[in-house]
Amino acid sequence: MIANPIFWIIPIASIIGLIFAWKFFVEMMKADEGTDLMKKIASYVRRGAMSYLWQQYKVVSIVFVILALFFAFLAYGLHVQNGWVPFAFLTGGFFSGLAGFFGMKTATYASARTANAARTSLNAGLKIAFRSGAVMGLVVVGLGLLDISIWYLVLNYFVDEPVATHKLVVITTTMLTFGMGASTQALFARVGGGIFTKAADVGADLVGKVEAGIPEDDPRNPATIADNVGDNVGDVAGMGADLYESYCGSILATAALGASAYLSAGYDLQFKAVIAPMLIAAVGILLSIIGIFLVKTKEGATMKQLLAALGFGVNVSSVLIAGATFFILWWLGxxxxxxxxMSVVVGLLVGIVIGKSTEYYTSQSYKPTQDVAGSSATGPATVIISGLGLGMLSTAIPVLSVGVGIILAFLFASGFDFANLSMGLYGIGIAAVGMLSTLGITLATDAYGPIADNAGGNAEMAGLEPEVRKRTDALDSLGNTTAATGKGFAIGSAALTALALLAAYIEEVKIGLVRIGQHVLTFTDGTTVEVAKADIADFMNYYQINLINPKVLVGMFLGSMMAFVFCGLTMNAVGRAAQKMVEEVRRQFREIKGIMTGETEPDYERCVAISTLGAQRAMILPSMLAIIVPILTGVVFGVSGVMGLLVGGLTAGFVLAVFMANAGGAWDNAKKYIEEGNLGGKGSDAHKAAVVGDTVGDPFKDTSGPSLNILIKLMSMVSIVMAGLTVTYSLL
Incomplete structure (x- = not known):
């Protein structure tokens, strides 16, 4: 039985979040979608997005069935894994996909309504776009916490362990495995969606803007519908699945670390340490809802004022959750x-610093992006050089802030004692929970971006008044910055979560050893310790996890390599799909008479089909590598090799992801800065150079970069699920 009724706050808060998501969805659907042409354009995008998503789910379902059967074989055939793993894996993937589906469904209905609302005022357009983005935010946190609550109740009922404290360890480490399902689904969604959207975007920009000299989102461009579809499948469905697994992963890893850190403190205190991260997340949902209602702006607002409007809601929620955390942990005793x-406060502050740093480096309101725009005066080469340099420089603040955050969170929780590893790691985990506790509103600011982008596309294709397009452009530019901020936030949370997962991996190794009948660790000096009583330091010593162990070093090289190979595969996939898109757009301009005069409608569906096919084929190899490499590393190099792999992947992947996201965001907004009338405006040589930079940056910021944070966590999750196989069958 659950000893404390406090637990029920968690599922109740998740249900409240889902109720408000439904409320915002219903309010959005009541808004007017605009003219018949606006409705027609929106229906094209909606149909293309749903068609792509169902096709993706078919491919992913096959992969999930194969993996679930493999896990079942490990559990029931080789007996090296918990029997609940196949089921937890499937539900994690299902809920992650469901979160992305609901978010994308909302976004495809919201874009035309946002454009129509912008005919009235800037604030009206902002309200619909942001509240629609909030549907995604609240669905992700609501479904995530509901899934966690259900699994806790199920396992608490069925897991049979004679010692109550050991039962909590088994429950929490088993729950971690559904995070692998969420991560796997998220990676497919991010990679597939990213390839789709950027193939369409690159094709539309290179042929439409540069060669044909027509505006962005011009209805004469055959790739423009595919481009708008891509915004939804990549930046909405993909981002939703991505942050769903970040959110669940941080909570589950921290719960597992709490069960271990408080193992000897008695069941009551251990239970409270386990549910503490869940309670913080639950209260965070309620406070995110408050923040959502605070977001509003005035007509004619500048970019800084629009950013301040969104920032006000996020900051109020963050301050409130910081105060609430002190009350929650005091109440739990x-x-x-x-x-x-204080560790939670550290996590929140790190998130804010990363967000502000990303905003500074990617918003056209600040000097770095304006400098990138200025470099366009001498051609595309200098734009690319300037953007690459900016991206590299922009890694400093996020890396330093995460480093400081890790040390402070560890010291606060451990009592300023580096030897107290268990409590220190629990502090790092709970800092990650703090960073993601207000995800309901921070994800709303992110999902808002592609909705505003699609609204601008709808306004352009429907031929709305210049004033409307000016408003949607302002909302779109804001969306570029919030999307870049959201990516930085996701990457930062991935770093803290992955560190907590490293510690959780050792706990799973401990359970794996007990499962195969090894109850004693024998060290090289002949001393022994019982596995059940061994701490993390004992396992580090037993497996010789140190920097002079060649297995650790090889693992680190493999992990670093994985970050670059993964990016290379996804970048090349975008390039190949974009080439086919460019050829198709050129063919239609050449062969279909009357497109340029507006007398004939382009074949939009053909472009959607090209992007869909390219994405479906190309997403399988990089996604499967993220699963296969940790398994093979464990089988060949054992636990020490896996730890090296995860450390190498975390460090290289984190820095590379920040670099790619910020460089891409700066190139995009440098182009927008010129389009606002600076440096010659649209159609100038500077603008054409900036378009080339933006085209290079597209797969940086929307395909490879944001997929890296999932790669980091998925390799950790796979390692945790495969821990039993690793300790039983490793070759070296």
Whole structure:
């Protein structure tokens, strides 16, 4: 039985989040979608997005069935894994996909309504776009916490362990495995959606803007519908699945670390340490809802004022959750609750710093992006050089802030004792939970971006008044910055979560050893310790996880390599699909008479089909590599090799992801800065150079970069699920 009724706050908060998501969806659907032409354009995008998503789900379903059967074989055939793993894996993937589906369904209905609302005022357009983005935010956190609650109840009922404290360890480590399902689905969604959207975007830009000299989102461009479809499948469905697994992964890893850190403190205190991250997330849902209602702006607002409007809602929610955390941990009665609460505050502050840093480097309101725009005066080459340099420089603040955050979170929770590893790692995990606790509103600011982008496309294709397009352009530019901020936020949370997952991996190794009948660790000096009583330091010593172990070093090289190979595969996939798109757009301009005069409608569906096919084929190899490499590393190099792989992947992947996201965001907004009338405006040589830079940056910021944070966590999740196989069958 669940000893404490406090637990029920968690599922109740998740249901409240889902109720408000439904409320915002219903309110959005009541808004007017605009003219018949606006409705027609929106229906093209909606149909293309749903068609792509169903096709993706078919491919992913096959992969999931194969993996579930493999896990079942490990559990019931080789007996090296918990029997609940196949089922947890499937539900994690299902809920992750469901979150992306609901978010994309909302976005495809919201874009025309946002454009129509912008005919009235800037604030009206902002309200519909942001509230529609909030549907995604609240669906992700609501479904995530509901899934966690259900699994906790199921496992608490069925897991049969004689010792109550050990039962909590088994429950929490088993729950971690549904995070692998969420991560796998998220990676397919991110990679597939990213390839789709950028193939269409690159094709539309290179042929439409540069060669034909027509505006962005011009209805004469055959790739423009595919481009708008891509915004939804990549930046909405993909991002939703991505942050769903980040959110669940941070909560589950911290719960597992809490069960381990408080193992000897008695069941009551251990239970409270386990549900503490869940309670913080639950209260975060309620406070995110408050923040959502605070977002509003005035007519004619500048970019900084629009950013401030969104920032006000996010900051209020963050301040409130910081205060609420102190009350929650005091109420639970955890030892040193004040200092563990400070770890949560550290996580929130790191998230804010990364967000502000990303905003500074990617918004056209600030000098770095304006400098990239200025470099366009001498051609595309200098734009690309300037953007690459900016991206590299922009890694400093996020890396330093995460580094400081890790040290402070560890010290606060451990009592300023580096030897107290278990409590220190629990502090790092709970800092990640703090960073993601207001995901309901921070994801709303992210999902808002592609909705505003599609609204601008709808306004352009429907031939709305210049004033409307000016408003949608302002909303779109804001969306580019919030999307870049959201990517930075996701990457930062991935770094903290992956570090917590490293510790959770050791806990799973411990359970794997017990499962195969090894109850004693024998060290090289002949001393022994019982597996059940061994701590993380004992396992580090037993497996010789140190920097002079060649297995660790090889693992680190493999992990670093994976980040670059993964990016190379996804970048090349975009390039190949974009080439086919360019050829198709050129063919239609050449062969279909009357397109340029507006007398004939282009074949939009053909372009959607090209992007769909390119994405479906190309997403399988990089996604499967993220699963296969950790398994093979474990089988060949054992636990020490896997730890090296995860450390190498985390460090290289984190820095590379920040670099790619910020460089891509700066190139995009440099182009927007010129389009606002600076440096010659649209159609100038500077603008054409900036378009080339934006085209290079597209797969940086929307395909490879944001997929890396999922790669980092998926390799960790796969390693955790495969821990039993690793300790049983490793060759070296």
């Amino acid at each position: 955890l030892d040193r609750w004040q200092w563990i609460s």
